[in-house]
Amino acid sequence: MLVTVLTAALAVPLAGPAGAAPAPSVSAAADASGFQGVNWAMPGDNFTEGPVVPEGLKESDGYNTVKAKAGRIYSEFERTAKANTVRLPINTHSVPGTKWGKAYAGAIDAATAKGFKVILSYWEDDAASGGKIEDMDAFNEMWDAVVDKYGSNSRVYFEPMNEPHGYSGSDWADVAADWMADRPDVPKNRIVVSGTGYNSDVTSLCADDRLNGTHLSLHLYAFQFGEKTYADWIDEFESRIGDCGKRTVLDEFGAPMDDGRNYNDSSSDDNFVRYLRAAADTARAHDMGAVYWPALGGKHSQRPDHDWYSLYALEGSGTDLTLRVRNASGIDRLNHAWGR
Numbered sequence: 114m115l116v117t118v119l120t121a122a123l124a125v126p127l128a129g130p131a132g133a134a135p136a137p138s139v140s141a142a143a144d145a146s147g148f149q150g151v152n153w154a155m156p157g158d159n160f161t162e163g164p165v166v167p168e169g170l171k172e173s174d175g176y177n178t179v180k181a182k183a184g185r186i187y188s189e190f191e192r193t194a195k196a197n198t199v200r201l202p203i204n205t206h207s208v209p210g211t212k213w214g215k216a217y218a219g220a221i222d223a224a225t226a227k228g229f230k231v232i233l234s235y236w237e238d239d240a241a242s243g244g245k246i247e248d249m250d251a252f253n254e255m256w257d258a259v260v261d262k263y264g265s266n267s268r269v270y271f272e273p274m275n276e277p278h279g280y281s282g283s284d285w286a287d288v289a290a291d292w293m294a295d296r297p298d299v300p301k302n303r304i305v306v307s308g309t310g311y312n313s314d315v316t317s318l319c320a321d322d323r324l325n326g327t328h329l330s331l332h333l334y335a336f337q338f339g340e341k342t343y344a345d346w347i348d349e350f351e352s353r354i355g356d357c358g359k360r361t362v363l364d365e366f367g368a369p370m371d372d373g374r375n376y377n378d379s380s381s382d383d384n385f386v387r388y389l390r391a392a393a394d395t396a397r398a399h400d401m402g403a404v405y406w407p408a409l410g411g412k413h414s415q416r417p418d419h420d421w422y423s424l425y426a427l428e429g430s431g432t433d434l435t436l437r438v439r440n441a442s443g444i445d446r447l448n449h450a451w452g453r
Contacts, residue, residue, distance in 0.1 A: 143301065143302045143326055143327055143328045143359075143360040144302075144359060144360070144400075145328050145329075145358075145359065145360050145361055145362045145400070145401055145402035146359070146400040146401065146402060146452070147197070147198075147230070147402065148198045148230060148232070148328075148362045148364070148402025148403070148404055149195070149196060149197050149198055149402070149403065149404075149451040150190070150196040150197060150198025150199050150200065150229070150230070150403075150404045150405075151190055151194070151196055151198075151199060151200070151404060151405045151406075151407070151408035151424065151447075152199075152200045152364070152365065152404060152405065152406045152407045152408060152410075152411075153167045153168070153186070153199055153200070153201055153220075153407070153408055153409050153410060154167060154168065154202060154406070154407045154409065154410030154411045154420075155167055155168065155202065155410050156168050156410050156411075156413065156419075157410075157411075157412065157413055158410075158411060158412050159202035159204075159236040159275075159410075160236055160237050160238075161204070161236075161238060162206075162238050162239045163206055163238075164204075164206045164207050164211070164212075164213035164214075164217075165202045165203065165204050165206070165207045165236060165238075166207075166213070166217075167201065167202070167220065167409065167410055168409040168410040168427060169182055169186060169409060169427050169434055170182060170183075170217075170220070172213055174216055175216050176215060176216045176218060176219045177219065178216075178219070178432060179216045179217060179218075179219030179220050179223075180219030180220070180222055180223045181219075181223075181432040182220075182432050182434055183219060183220040183223035183224065184223040184226075184227065185429075185432060185433070185434045185435070186409070186427075186434060186436065187199065187223060187224055187227050187229060188227070189425070189434075189435060189436040190408060190436075191227070193425075193436065193438055193444065194424070194444050194447060194448065195448065195451075195453070196229075197228070197229055197230060198229060198230040198231075198232065198402070198404055199224050199229055199230075199231055199232070199408075200231075200232040200234060200272075200364055200404050201220060201221065201224075201231060201232070201233055201234070202234055202235075202236045202275075203233050203234065203235055203236070203255070203259065204235060204236055204237075204238035204240075204255070205238055205239070205240050205251050205252070205254075205255045206238060208255050208258050208259050209258040209259065209261070209262045210258050214258075218262070221233070221263065221269065224268075225266055225268040225269065228268070229268065230268050230269075230270060231268060231269045231270065232270045232271075232272055232305060232362075232364065232404065233259060233263070233269065233270065233271055233272065234272035234274075234275045234305075234364075235252070235255070235256075235272065235273060235274050235275060236275050237275075240252050240255070241274070242279075243278075243279045244276060244277055244278030244279030244280065244311075245277070245279025245280060246274065246288070253295065256271070256273065256292070256296070257296075259271065260296055260299060264298065264299065267303070269303070270303050270304070270305055270328070271299065271303060271304055271305065272304075272305040272306075272307060272330060272364075273288070273289060273292045273304075273306070273307070274288070274307055275307060275312070276307060276310070276311045276312050276332065277307055277309075277310075277312075278310045278311045280309075281309075282309040282310075282314075282317045282318075283317075285307075285309055285318075286317070286318055286321050286323070286324065289306045289307075289318070289324060289327075290321070290323040290324065292304075293323070293324075293327075301324075301325070301326030301327045302326055302327070302328065304327040304328065305327070305328040305329070305330050305362060305364070306318055306324055306327050306328070306329050306330065307329075307330050308329060308330060308331050308332070308353070311332055312330055312331055312332035312364075312365065313331070313332060313333065313337075313353060314331075314353045315329040315330070315331055315353065315354055315355070315357050315361050316353070316354070316355040316357065319355060319356070319357035319360070319361075327360070328360055328361070328362055328402070329357060329360055329361045329362070330361070330362045330363075330364045330365075331353060331354060331361055331362070331363050331364070331365075332363075332364070332365035332366070332406075333349070333350060333353065333363070333365075333366055333392070334365070334366065334367065334388075335368060335384055335385055335388040335389075340384040341384065341387065341388070342387065343387040343390060343391055346387055346388050346390075346391030346392075347391045347394065347395060349391075350391060350392065350395040351395065354395075354399065354401070358395075358398075358399025358400060358401045359399065359400050359401070361399070361401050361402070362401065362402035362403070362404060363392065363395075363396050363401050363402065363403045363404070363450075364402070364403075364404040364406075365404070365406040366389070366392045366403070366405065366406060367389075367405055367406040367407065367422035368385040368386075368388060368389045368422060368443070369385055369415075369421045369422060370421065370422060370423060370424055370439040370440040370443050371416065371419070371421050371423075371439050371440070372421070373440070374386055374440065374442070375442050376389050376390065376440070376442040376443050376445065376446045377442045377445055377446070389443070389446055390446065392446075392450065393446040393447070393449045393450035394449070394450075396450040396451075397449060397450055397451075397452055400452075401450075403447065403450040403451060405424060405443075405447055406422065407420055407422060407423050407424070408423065408424045408425055409423060409424075409425055409427055409436075410423070411423055423439065424438065424439060424440070424443055424444065424447075425437060425438060425439060426439060
């Protein structure tokens with residue numbers, strides 16, 4: 114359940130969709146604190162060799178149906194959590210020019226029309242494997258199509274690759290720098306560069322002058338480690354962001370939401386509670402962006418029909434969709450991370 118974030122915009126304003134915000138200045142500094150949102154993922158996770166279809170959508174849906182469904186879901190994200198950002202997966206089967214990409218555009222357009230920021234992150238498909246791009250031509254064609262369509266919309270951000278764990282840190286920095294060099298009109302503050310490995314550390318990327326002005330993305334989960342105290346979790350987060358919190362988006366973090374844990378209990382001896390509280394406190398203390406994994410969709414490894422980390426249960430049918438919050442204290446921690 115790992116993914117990355119990208120942004121595209123042109124230095125010279127381009128004609129864009131009606132109501133699209135103007136492209137920001139190339140020189141604008143990267144400030145991640147405004148990313149306050151959630152991931153909307155495909156059931157079973159976003160790694161697929163076909164179209165990536167987030168929960169609640171159907172591959173047979175057309176543009177207008179996708180846009181209507183997405184609009185209802187974003188309204189629920191906003192109503193229940195006051196979110197302003199959604200992170201969406203893309204792959205080579207889900208971008209402009211593909212059949213599903215034409216319909217999926219409705220999910221992006223519904224978000225930006227609502228004033229949401231959208232992080233488009235590339236998940237491995239048949240152009241990549243083992244955390245490494247294998248078909249660079251397909252990868253570049255995908256991103257060129259995405260930038261061409263959304264480059265003029267300042268609310269759309271681009272994450273070149275989610276969890277590039279097949280590369281060494283220096284090799285991944287080279288790939289990210291090449292991505293930027295190939296698209297020089299994309300403002301750096303609309304690019305989200307994944308941390309090294311499984312997005313697990315941003316410090317070396319933060320020190321790379323070629324990536325100055327970009328956002329960085331971090332992923333960190335409790336399941337990757339043994340039990341830790343709250344203080345140890347704080348130290349773990351701190352060690353992976355260094356002095357780069359202000360430009361970093363914690364765009365994947367999560368914990369079980371369907372079994373009644375109280376994430377507001379500061380004295381809890383539950384490891385997941387200590388972890389999530391530390392994640393929220395770190396994000397707040399460093400003015401980081403925070404985008405929870407997942408709101409909808411994700412792995413079904415612990416439960417047969419949903420990701421036990423998911424914040425919401427999807428209810429309703431057709432375009433008449435609503436969301437039921439699985440754990441209100443999880444929403445509280447998310448709002449705390451956002452400085453509220």
